[in-house]
Amino acid sequence: DAGVTQSPTHLIKTRGQHVTLRCSPISGHKSVSWYQQVLGQGPQFIFQYYEKEERGRGNFPDRFSARQFPNYSSELNVNALLLGDSALYLCASSASYTEAFFGQGTRLTVV
Template structure:
């Protein structure tokens, strides 16, 4: 079975630009969560979606937004990129149980 997939793997953007990151959950999983991991730290929760509805949001500015599609895939959008947005962005899916299954992440570099 395919695991969680994310695209792209790496991305380089310039300050002020906008970026869209994509995630496909494990088949049958209806919940998708997004996390930001800055170098040297643990992941920080950004969003969780379940059945296309936002269930929770972390302490991130409104520049961060997300959505979930009918096939349960998800996109994370970040506007007006700042240098501090450089991080590994992780997507995790869950069947709405306790365990979350993480994808390989998208490495975003903002210059």
């Protein structure tokens, strides 16, 4: 069985640009969450979607948005990129309110 897949694995963007990160959950998982992990810190919750509806939002500015599609895949969009947005962006899927299965992450570098 395929795990959670994220694309791209790495990308470099310039300040002010926007970026779209993609996530495919484990088959059968209807919940997708996004986390930001800055070097040396634990993951910080950004969004959670369940059945295409936003179920939770972390303390991130409106430049961050997300959506979930009918096949439960998800996109995270970040507008007007700042240097501080450089981080590992993690997607996690889950079947219930228990363990989360994480993808390998997308390493975003803003220059």
